[in-house]
Amino acid sequence: MNTTIDDKLSTLQTLLKAAGRVAVAWSGGVDSTFLLKTALDTLGAVNVLAVIGDSESLPRSDLAEALRLAATWHVQCEVITSGEMADPRYVANSPERCYFCKQALFREIRLAAGQHGFTVIVDGTNADDSGDRRPGRRAAREHGVRSPLLEAGLTKTEIRELSRRLALPTTDKPAQACLASRLPYGTPVTREALTQIEAAEIFLHELGFSQVRVRHHGEVARLELLPEELPRLADPELRRRIDARLKALGYRYVSADLKGYRTGSMNESLAAGAPAAPALAER
Secondary structure, eight states, X not given: OOOOHHHHHHHHHHHHHHHOSEEEEOOSSHHHHHHHHHHHHHHOGGGEEEXXXXXXXXXXXXXXXXXXXXXXXXXXXXXXXXXXXGOHHHHTTOTTHHHHHHHHHHHHHHHHHHHTTOOOEEOOOOGGGGGSOOTHHHHHHHTTOBOHHHHTTOOHHHHHHHHHHTTXXXXXXXOOOOGGGGSOTTSOOOHHHHHHHHHHHHHHHHTTOSSEEEEEETTEEEEEEOGGGGGGGGOHHHHHHHHHHHHHTTOSXXXXXXXXXXXXXXXXXXXXXXXXXXXXXXX
């Protein structure tokens, strides 16, 4: 029997009603924003707490947008400092980086939620997220975090469609991941690198590129753009502007990945047990 998008939405609402009161781990992205709005509509504002984990890995623009939306919706909102940069295991940037990050995040969210009398924590993991390597899911299980979008079987495409029905500002927001995901495994996570990556991606968005990743390989910036947007790089003036700006940010070389944007590209080095690739600048 085929399960329709409306069936899945009904399942989501049933899961939220069963929880009664929920603290939503909110990043400001497509999935967690839809989850937050559905929780508000289903349970009422008094039974919902939004918790934003702020860190150097969260783009400042995402935090600002989330806070503006929280004010518009009059939702209870707590901004906590996740503190993963204090964990040397996270900074070392092994393939388990996401696990250490989520451990720190969910620990702080659990504390904040408890102070407001919330015991159920939910996050925006969806049905598509089971296809990529996600060590953070283990941390969620260990901290008892529920993923009702996943439990309801909702995919990213379906979440965007339901967001469109609700006229959410995140409906067409590009997929986002923490800034640390731009660093090859084994390259330490530093505030300087994260700031450099964020500034480079902001510039590329300002030039009209819709989906961007600046993969940070030491002195090399490897740009991942949507395949249909790669032809724009044939414009010599545009290439000059990109090269000049990214070099001003500290990169020595700027390259374009001809395969284009794809999620989890840093995990490609882990395929078949291969070691993480060294920084290109070392070759």
